[in-house]
Amino acid sequence: MTRHPSEATLLAYAAGTLPVPHGIVVRTHLALCGDCGGNLALATALGGAVLEEMPPAELAPGALARVLARLDQPAPPAPAPRRVPSTVAELATGRWWWIAPGMRLMPLLKRGRDDARLDLIRVAPGMALPGHGHTGTELTCVLQGAFGDATGTYHAGDIAEGDEELDHQPTALAVGQDCICLIATTGRLRAHGWLARLVQPLVGV
Template sequence: MDKSEFHFHTAGEEWLAAYSAGVLSEAKSLLLECQIALQPHLAAQLAQIDCIGGEFLESAKGEPLSADFSARLSDAIARAENNAHSAGVGEADAARGAEGWAPKPLTAFLTRSEISLKWKKSGPGVSRALLSEVNGERLYLLKSRPGMVMPVHSHKGQEWTLVLQGGYHVGQSAYARGDLHCEDESCKHQPVIDDDGEECISLVADEGRLVFSDPVLRLIQPFLGI
């Protein structure tokens, strides 16, 4: 596909505001952090949202701090420092596992979680590496061969897909490295991987299994792991 047809895609301001407020899931927060690393101009938009949130906090009525607030704050700072140190020490190992296409927040997550990527087949031309599964939300990497036509499907709940390498298109919408594609149960679609010789690798957070239109795929879905 002609790269001139690509347009930047990201989550809406409501999701950036949810991230700023700290109410997004860990998986979706990681996707946004990775996109900000790939599309730095998003940081300015997030900073504006942070400022607005700060103004609301300043105008809000204060509440007395809990007795153990200082201790909990010290523990949180210590954990953050330990995580930062671990990420710095193990970053090279995690980067080798991700082969250079992973943005720094993903590399840090792999290091912090002590995850070594294990790719498993999820059908012809498609592999998946599960990273986490918390409260029904899965976080995984998806790798597809060039020119692959994915099955028509919808979703149970939301699915967020961040492109890390290569690209694909759905109808007239094209997605390249750094683009975030959000779908839910209301949409049926069929991604087609770009046939440019490069595998498409995406970071995906979904809240439920795919819903295939093909009855045969529905029968074998438990064996595909998707």
């Protein structure tokens, strides 16, 4: 594993400002990576230091009195605990959808308020995805196999980050097993070619 999340992405993860799908991709990498733990601790400490440097905010008038009054009231009933599935194993319970020869997709999280979605994509060795650009960010973690594009090659555990600047045609490397990637995207793909334009409306990416 040689490719890790950027400092900006780790900082955003530590600050809790990444879209949920992107956070799951980072968490998946962190579970596999021994190297990023120290950087995450640093990012969290940096976030804390930034908070400490911020000027204190004025309390609303009467806020203290309202808090003190609330202490005397009976506690409201605790909301039922609701655990949000947050690991690939918990999320990957659907079926693989055929999208093109040698390519399957399992949607994990639909596009939400943050305009982000999470998918698993499975590509047979040697197969290339249709070339495409992006209107938003793309964060990928390789779970199995390997793929390559103009930015380099990515193996299990590696993170690939892209944005509006990225225009690529990822190809699964012939390493003897399908390449399975966890992909968080915001925005839409800009498909090139008839195959991509055919697949895009079917898949909704």
